[in-house]
Amino acid sequence: MSRPFAARLGANENIFGPSPKAIAAMEQAASDIWMYADPESHELRTALADFHGVTPQNIVVGEGIDGLLGYLVRLLIEQGDTVVTSDGAYPTFNYHVAGFGGVLHKVPYRDDAEDLPALLAKAAEVDAKLVYFANPDNPMGSWFTGEDIVAHLDMIPEGCVLLLDEAYIELAPEGAAAPVDINDPRVIRMRTFSKGYGMAGARIGYALGETGFIRAFEKIRNHFGLNRAAQAGALAALQDAGWLASTQANVAEARDTITGIAEKHGLKALPSATNFVAIDCGRDGAFAKAVLDGLVARGVFVRMPFVAPQNRCIRLSCGPADALALFDAALKDVLAELG
Amino acid sequence: MSRPFAARLGANENIFGPSPKAIAAMEQAASDIWMYADPESHELRTALADFHGVTPQNIVVGEGIDGLLGYLVRLLIEQGDTVVTSDGAYPTFNYHVAGFGGVLHKVPYRDDAEDLPALLAKAAEVDAKLVYFANPDNPMGSWFTGEDIVAHLDMIPEGCVLLLDEAYIELAPEGAAAPVDINDPRVIRMRTFSKGYGMAGARIGYALGETGFIRAFEKIRNHFGLNRAAQAGALAALQDAGWLASTQANVAEARDTITGIAEKHGLKALPSATNFVAIDCGRDGAFAKAVLDGLVARGVFVRMPFVAPQNRCIRLSCGPADALALFDAALKDVLAELG
Numbered sequence: 001m002s003r004p005f006a007a008r009l010g011a012n013e014n015i016f017g018p019s020p021k022a023i024a025a026m027e028q029a030a031s032d033i034w035m036y037a038d039p040e041s042h043e044l045r046t047a048l049a050d051f052h053g054v055t056p057q058n059i060v061v062g063e064g065i066d067g068l069l070g071y072l073v074r075l076l077i078e079q080g081d082t083v084v085t086s087d088g089a090y091p092t093f094n095y096h097v098a099g100f101g102g103v104l105h106k107v108p109y110r111d112d113a114e115d116l117p118a119l120l121a122k123a124a125e126v127d128a129k130l131v132y133f134a135n136p137d138n139p140m141g142s143w144f145t146g147e148d149i150v151a152h153l154d155m156i157p158e159g160c161v162l163l164l165d166e167a168y169i170e171l172a173p174e175g176a177a178a179p180v181d182i183n184d185p186r187v188i189r190m191r192t193f194s195k196g197y198g199m200a201g202a203r204i205g206y207a208l209g210e211t212g213f214i215r216a217f218e219k220i221r222n223h224f225g226l227n228r229a230a231q232a233g234a235l236a237a238l239q240d241a242g243w244l245a246s247t248q249a250n251v252a253e254a255r256d257t258i259t260g261i262a263e264k265h266g267l268k269a270l271p272s273a274t275n276f277v278a279i280d281c282g283r284d285g286a287f288a289k290a291v292l293d294g295l296v297a298r299g300v301f302v303r304m305p306f307v308a309p310q311n312r313c314i315r316l317s318c319g320p321a322d323a324l325a326l327f328d329a330a331l332k333d334v335l336a337e338l339g
Numbered sequence: 340m341s342r343p344f345a346a347r348l349g350a351n352e353n354i355f356g357p358s359p360k361a362i363a364a365m366e367q368a369a370s371d372i373w374m375y376a377d378p379e380s381h382e383l384r385t386a387l388a389d390f391h392g393v394t395p396q397n398i399v400v401g402e403g404i405d406g407l408l409g410y411l412v413r414l415l416i417e418q419g420d421t422v423v424t425s426d427g428a429y430p431t432f433n434y435h436v437a438g439f440g441g442v443l444h445k446v447p448y449r450d451d452a453e454d455l456p457a458l459l460a461k462a463a464e465v466d467a468k469l470v471y472f473a474n475p476d477n478p479m480g481s482w483f484t485g486e487d488i489v490a491h492l493d494m495i496p497e498g499c500v501l502l503l504d505e506a507y508i509e510l511a512p513e514g515a516a517a518p519v520d521i522n523d524p525r526v527i528r529m530r531t532f533s534k535g536y537g538m539a540g541a542r543i544g545y546a547l548g549e550t551g552f553i554r555a556f557e558k559i560r561n562h563f564g565l566n567r568a569a570q571a572g573a574l575a576a577l578q579d580a581g582w583l584a585s586t587q588a589n590v591a592e593a594r595d596t597i598t599g600i601a602e603k604h605g606l607k608a609l610p611s612a613t614n615f616v617a618i619d620c621g622r623d624g625a626f627a628k629a630v631l632d633g634l635v636a637r638g639v640f641v642r643m644p645f646v647a648p649q650n651r652c653i654r655l656s657c658g659p660a661d662a663l664a665l666f667d668a669a670l671k672d673v674l675a676e677l678g
Binding site for chain 1: 347350352353354355356357361362365366368369370371372373374375376402403405406409431438533537538539540541542558559561562563564565566567568569572
């Protein structure tokens with residue numbers, strides 16, 4: 001971004017930021033940057049394994065979920081292989097599928113949520129090698145319970161893998177994380193320090209899966225792709241459960257504030273299990289785009305879904321009260337102008 | 340590495356470390372880590388373009404040279420395509436070639452140096468799509484003048500690309516950098532902040548090439564692979580020419596010290612254009628390995644080339660006087676023990 005915004009609420013970041021202990025760890029690591037990081041991320045993987053009750057061999061750490069998505073698609077998809085996702089879901093997944101020559105089939109959202117049974121039915125229909133499903137969803141913020149997801153796993157067709165993107169899971173209600181059997185090779189889960197832990201600029205994501213599946217990443221990944229200070233920061237962030245709890249509280253409060261602002265101006269905020277909220281602007285995509293443009297012109301950076309009918313919404317990140325007050329004032333202006 | 344060493348001289352790092360300005364920039368960026376980095380690395384690419392007298396469109400920044408090697412091989416090599424490198428040169432290049440199904444042909448070193456004419460002749464013979472050539476070389480530290488390299492470019496066969504890995508170029512004598520025409524699509528050069536700039540743990544490398552060639556990376560790379568603080572640190576490092584000059588002086592002095600230590604113990608240090616020195620232990624690979632094991636047992640971490648006859652050497656990084664004194668004492672012990 002070349003232009004600074006008064007309120008940066010569109011880049012899908014966690015404005016409440018990382019644990020001060022993570023910041024301290026990264027500051028301290030700065031003067032050690034002459035050393036390579038541990039290519040096996042041993043300390044971080046061990047801590048993550050403890051956290052999840054699995055073994056370090058069930059975990060691969062990568063350059064954000066984006067990096068891991070690239071590796072996963074490379075592992076599973078050859079030229080012409082079919083892949084299934086939702087129409088309007090995470091575009092970087094689609095980018096990697098296209099990059100490796102996969103053929104993408106898109107399933108519509110249902111009630112502003114990714115439709116897991118329809119995704120898996122489509123996978124069976126087109127003989128897909130890979131299905132993308134995010135819980136919670138981006139850009140709508142919708143979610144399912146983990147039990148509900150697990151109840152659908154037997155719909156995964158033979159030879160197909162379900163990628164469960166849990167980037168926002170730390171910000172979702174209790175029970176949203178799917179209790180997938182770590183030894184089930186049909187499912188791979190991805191998580192990140194970018195969202196709940198507030199470290200988007202660090203580029204640390206990880207995948208959880210069956211050991212043989214995880215081992216396959218070792219033959220293709222960039223073993224020296226991770227920043228040394230970022231690894232130290234992620235470890236410190238993971239160990240500061242108190243900060244994560246305060247972020248969860250801050251995000252919940254901001255979601256309520258955003259919902260209140262939307263209602264005040266006659267719009268409707270959708271329920272969200274993430275650190276952003278989709279606001280239904282009540283008309284079509286062109287109107288939502290006009291609202292978005294008006295906000296951006298007033299220094300409030302937000303984004304919007306890009307597929308109808310979800311593009312009747314704008315999406316903004318949770319943030320502190322002052323940033324949301326700027327949004328409130330700008331939204332009032334914009335709606336008055338648009339009439 | 341799980342065990343701490345008294346002298347860490349084997350990991351091919353620059354122990355003199357980065358510019359204090361780079362450390363300060365990374366420390367300062369730590370609290371901004373909640374924001375994504377610029378996926379286009381606009382500021383850094385612009386500064387690099389000025390530095391090299393090219394345009395930002397001639398530069399792609401990646402997760403170290405390792406990351407860029409992966410992208411390059413992916414761009415150029417399909418299953419069964421042939422690739423040429425030197426037997427004993429950078430193994431991570433070979434890893435990526437194998438990962439994308441390329442068939443590697445290896446050319447022996449000549450006089451402990453990579454043999455550019457032989458590499459290009461082999462490329463013509465096997466119809467190679469890609470040739471790897473490092474100047475200066477790792478692990479031997481040997482080098483050619485840039486003019487000499489450019490004089491060989493017309494030997495590049497039709498349809499083949501020469502990858503010129505200049506990871507250590509900032510530590511090489513004046514004139515070693517090849518004055519390649521930036522618009523020549525037959526050559527791509529790679530550089531890094533890991534060596535001369537002392538930021539191995541940051542993971543910032545870049546490639547220099549013709550704009551169309553560089554643009555191809557945009558369709559496959561992880562656009563959010565780079566750490567935000569690392570980008571800020573690299574920019575600050577690039578702008579601190581004084582620190583680089585002091586590193587060059589420190590490295591030159593350490594090379595002389597290492598050469599003196601080797602001579603004192605009846606061994607021969609090879610001339611080096613890098614921040615490491617290969618020491619010829621005077622016998623075969625088994626003897627060099629015994630020397631290496633003895634050093635490691637005494638807390639001095641060094642490595643060695645893995646192909647004969649270069650494996651008659653051990654390789655150690657330049658470092659401050661106290662680390663080299665530990666090496667001196669340990670080497671004396673080891674040689675006395677081995678007899």
